[in-house]
Amino acid sequence: MRHAILAVLASIALSFTAPATAQRDGSPKKPLRVLLIPADGGTEDGTKADFQPLFDAMSQSTGLHFEVHTGQSYAAVIESMCTGLAEIAWFGPMSYIEARERGCAELLAMEERDGSATYFAGLFVAADSGIETVSDLAGRDLALGSPHSASSFAYPLAMIADAGLDPIAEVGAIRLTGSHASSLMALRAGKVDAAGASFISYERAVNQGSLDPSRFRVLGKSRPIPNPPLAMHADLPEDLKAALRTAVSSVHETPGINPESIRGYGGKRVDRYVCDIDEGVLDSAARAVAFIDEDFKAALLQKASLQTD
Template sequence: MTFTPARRSALKQALLCCAALTTLASTLTCLPAAAADKVLRVSAIPDEAPTELQRKFAPLGEYLAAKTGMKVVFTPVSDYAAVVESLATGKLDLAWLGGFTYVQAKIRTHGTAIPIVQREEDARFTSKFITANPDIKTLADLKGKSFAFGAPSSTSGSLMPRFYLQQAGLNPENDFKNVAFSGAHDATAAFVASGKVEAGVLNTSVWDKLVEQKKVDTSKVHVFATTPPYFDYNWTVRGDLNPALIQKLKDAFLQLDPANPQQKDILALQRASRFIPTRAENYDGIEKAARSAGLLK
C-alpha cells in the first residue's frame, strides 16, 4: 500500500499521539496513591440522620483541611458495619466510632486501628431510658412492654444499655413484649414519642440535643433511668496512615479552643467541651461487655 505525504504525516501524528497516551496511562497508574495522600477520607457511624451528620461535620472538616493542608471529604454510610469495613480496607482514613464499633474495628484490623482522641464527655458517657407511658417508672416496669434499641452495633443505643439491663436481671428478648431496633438515636426518640414502642434507650448527648432543640415533648416523653458511665465515642485512624499525619490530626483536635468563637461553634456541633487524648485500653470494658452479651467471639 502506497501512502501519500499527507497520509504519512497523519499516520506519524497518530503514532506520536498513541505513544503520548501510553506514557500518560503509565503515569496515571501511579497517581491514585499520590492523590490519596492529598485527600483525607472521613466518615462516621450513622447514629443520627445522614443530613445531621453532614451538618455537624462541615465546619470541622474545613478546620481539619486548614490544619492538614489536605482536601477533606466526608462520606456518610448506610450502616455501622460499613464504617468498620471501610476503615479496615483502607477506604477511609479517619472515622468517628462508638466504643463498640472501635472494638470491632480493632478486631477487624488485627489491632492496627488507632483511637486518637475522644470528647471529654466520652470518658463518662451514659444512656437514657425513655418512655411516654406513665406506668413505667423503673427498669423492672419494662417487663411485658415493647422496647426499642438504636442500631445493633451501637454502644450507647444497644450494647451498654443491654449490659445494664442484664445486670438488673432483665433479658430483653425473654422479658419484653417485643424488641425493635430503630437504627439511630433520634429515631428511637421518635419511636417512643409516636407510641410505636412503650420505651427505648438512646445516648445522653442526642437526648439533650433533642430536648434543647425542642424536637421532643418532655411533657409526654421523659427519662426514667440512666446507665452508669462508660467510655464511648472516639476518632479513630487506620493504622497504616502516615504517622506525621496522625500527629497533625491529633494535635488539631486537641487544639480546638472553646475560647475561640469559631472553634467554640465547631465544638458545640460535636457536643464537646473539648477533645482529650484516648487509648485502646479505655475500651477494654466495652469489649468485655460485648463478649458477655455474646456479640463477640
C-alpha cells in the same frame, strides 16, 4: 504548625503501603475521607453538620484537607474503614473496638467537655406509661438502635440485665431501628413502650422540637461510657498519623480558630480533643457489656426479626 504539616505532605504519598488508602494524602486534590456513624439518623445535615466545623478548622490551621460524609449505618462505616474507603472515622466505642480488632482502626482522639470524656445512655418511656422501674419492662416492647452502638443498644440492654430481666426471654417485642433518633421517634409514635438512646440524642431531639419533654421521662441512666472516638486507618503512614494527632489536639488553641467551631457528638461545643487516651477505658467499657456475645446477639436479632410492622 501549618508549614510543618505541609512539609510532610509531599513525602506522605510516597510512604503509603496500603493499596486501598494509597490515593489519599490530605492534599487539596486528594482529601482525606472522613466517615461518621449515623448516630442521629445519618442525615447529611445532621451528624455531618456536627463535625464539619471541626475538620474545616483543622484544614484552616494545618493545610490538610478533608472530605466528610455520614455513613448509612454503623456496619457500613466499619466496613468502609476496613476496606480502605476511609482514612478517618468517627465510631461509637463498641464499633471502634470492632474495627480495631479487625486491624484497620487506630485511636486518634476523643472529645472532652467540662473535664469529662464520658457520656450516658438512657432508657426513655412515655410520662404516663405507668412504667416506674427498669424491671417493669417485663413484657413491654423496646426500641434499640444499631447492634454496633454502645449507647442505643449495648448499654440499654445492660441496664435491663442489671435489673434482673432477661432481655430476650422477658422483654416484649424488640424493634431495631438503626439509630438513636429513630428509636426515640418509635417511642413518640407509640410503637414501643421504651427506647434506648444516648442522653445527647435525647436532648437533641428535644431541642429540635421532635420530642415534647413533658410527655417523656427517663426510666434509667447507664454507667459512664467513654465518648465516641475518632479513629484513623491503621495503615496510614506514621508521619501522617502524627500530623493528624497534632492537628486535632491543638485545633482548640490555634490562633484564628473560633472556639465555637470545635464541636462533637450532638453538635455540642467541646473544650478540646485529647489524643493521649488510655485504651483500657474502652476495653473496660466493652467488658461491661461482654454478656452480649455472638450467641446472645444472634438470639436477639432473631427475636427482633419477628417484629414485622
